[in-house]
Amino acid sequence: xxxxxxxxxxxxxxxxxxxxxxxxxxxxxxxxxxxxxxxxxxxxxxxxxxxxxxxxxxxxxxxxxxxxxxxxxxxxxxxxxxxxxxxxxxxxxxxxxxxxxxxxxxxxxxxxxxxxxxxxxxxxxxxxxxxxxxxxxxxxxxxxxxxxxxxxxxxxxxxxxxxxxxxxxxxxxxxxxxxxxxxxxxxxxxxxxxxxxxxxxxxxxxxxxxxxxxxxxxxxxxxxxxxxxxxxxxxxxxxxxxxxxxxxxxxxxxxxxxxxxxxxxxxxxxxxxxxxxxxxxxxxxxxxxxxxxxxxxxxxxxxxxxxxxxxxxxxxxxxxxxxxxxxxxxxxxxxxxxxxxxxxxxxxxxxxxxxxxxxxxxxxxxxxxxxxxxxxxxxxxxxxxxxxxxxxxxxxxxxxxxxxxxxxxxxxxxxxxxxxxxx
Ligand code: EPU
Numbered sequence: 478x479x480x481x482x483x484x485x486x487x488x489x490x491x492x493x494x495x496x497x498x499x500x501x502x503x504x505x506x507x508x509x510x511x512x513x514x515x516x517x518x519x520x521x522x523x524x525x526x527x528x529x530x531x532x533x534x535x536x537x538x539x540x541x542x543x544x545x546x547x548x549x550x551x552x553x554x555x556x557x558x559x560x561x562x563x564x565x566x567x568x569x570x571x572x573x574x575x576x577x578x579x580x581x582x583x584x585x586x587x588x589x590x591x592x593x594x595x596x597x598x599x600x601x602x603x604x605x606x607x608x609x610x611x612x613x614x615x616x617x618x619x620x621x622x623x624x625x626x627x628x629x630x631x632x633x634x635x636x637x638x639x640x641x642x643x644x645x646x647x648x649x650x651x652x653x654x655x656x657x658x659x660x661x662x663x664x665x666x667x668x669x670x671x672x673x674x675x676x677x678x679x680x681x682x683x684x685x686x687x688x689x690x691x692x693x694x695x696x697x698x699x700x701x702x703x704x705x706x707x708x709x710x711x712x713x714x715x716x717x718x719x720x721x722x723x724x725x726x727x728x729x730x731x732x733x734x735x736x737x738x739x740x741x742x743x744x745x746x747x748x749x750x751x752x753x754x755x756x757x758x759x760x761x762x763x764x765x766x767x768x769x770x771x772x773x774x775x776x777x778x779x780x781x782x783x784x785x786x787x788x789x790x791x792x793x794x795x796x797x798x799x800x801x802x803x804x805x806x807x808x809x810x811x812x813x814x815x816x817x818x819x820x821x822x823x824x825x826x827x828x829x830x831x832x833x834x835x836x837x838x839x840x841x842x843x844x845x846x847x848x849x850x851x852x853x854x855x856x857x858x859x860x861x862x863x864x865x866x867x868x869x870x871x872x873x874x875x876x877x878x879x880x881x882x883x884x885x886x887x888x889x890x891x892x893x894x895x896x897x898x899x900x
Contacts, residue, residue, distance in 0.1 A: 496732065515556070539560070575603060
């Protein structure tokens with residue numbers, strides 16, 4: 478039996494939706510919490526997604542106490558933790574398990590773990606993470622799918638990232654919190670999730686300056702303590718719902734957002750003619766009556782247009798007048814959703830690293846596959862505006878990163894349900 482997600486398109490969405498805590502911040506904050514030597518770290522506002530469950534499983538495997546009074550409140554007490562080799566299957570369920578590399582290396586100067594898994598978006602090397610660890614004085618060994626990274630001591634260094642990688646920036650920051658002296662990360666990524674992780678580490682007693690700019694300075698400290706931290710809202714979930722609203726709402730309010738994190742998306746939507754009002758912590762989107770115009774989108778590191786929103790944006794562009802071009806500069810192969818959307822009637826031409834979309838076209842419900850998380854979101858949006866029923870397979874990708882997506886959509890008036898079908 479396989480669980481599939483089904484959507485009968487055509488209902489106009491109406492009402493409010495509340496955005497959950499940021500997945501990509503949470504998946505770094507949880508491993509960061511093990512850096513505390515005393516006292517628990519209380520993280521509030523975690524999204525109820527399977528990536529968080531996988532990380533909690535890994536914490537428990539390391540003998541860390543994890544108390545979840547509710548899904549969104551996680552108390553992590555690493556007092557009795559042990560540095561066990563991470564050969565647990567959960568490592569390969571998500572990409573972000575690589576944050577245990579930086580955290581365990583920082584704490585124990587020694588980490589053994591399997592290669593991390595996660596969405597396939599084309600090649601996703603971690604060479605910059607490893608180069609950063611080496612610059613701090615670590616030795617990296619790789620043998621048949623497992624890493625061993627170790628050091629006598631870690632010493633602060635100047636590290637220039639060839640690419641502004643989110644993961645490498647956070648991982649090096651975590652490895653460097655206890656390193657002797659000063660570490661400089663140059664050409665660091667500037668994503669809001671990096672600021673969130675630095676903020677929590679500083680509450681724990683770290684000395685990190687410049688997160689959110691392209692130069693981050695970390696002065697090594699001796700110990701970190703427990704703290705209380707509330708996670709920022711998920712800008713990708715927010716963006717996904719705003720795009721959904723633009724595609725399928727009569728009137729919809731997307732609540733609990735930080736609009737500044739979404740500026741590149743909001744300005745694109747404005748350019749397309751989406752009728753919306755941006756308030757301090759919410760956006761209200763109204764029916765466009767079929768008057769959208771196509772636009773070109775180029776994905777870039779923050780504050781540019783997020784690659785994670787490129788896939789949800791594609792079905793909206795199929796509804797806009799004229800030609801739109803999406804150029805993907807972060808993951809040049811992140812176009813599997815286009816093949817699925819073509820099945821539903823989208824007029825998309827794929828050329829290397831780009832997709833050319835012509836609209837508006839009618840979409841039709843079909844049997845499609847969520848090949849990765851944001852592809853799943855893109856298909857849900859397409860399903861909401863398609864004629865007939867869309868049947869989405871491999872829905873576990875969606876559950877990795879969107880909290881209760883179908884429940885939230887149901888409360889907005891969508892006809893969406895899960896079904897177990899014979900494989
Ligand atoms: N890169 C390298 N070498 C490295 C690291 C990255 O060449 O050592 C390249 C990548 O191949 C990519 C670019 O640098 O072309 C940027 O990758 P980055 O390291 O910034 O990505 P990431 O940290 O692995 C995070 C998010 C992704 C999001 C990207 C880009 C998490 C857990 N994941 O991945 O989120 O797409 O940043 O913004 O934070 C998602 O949520 O669906 C998702 C895939």
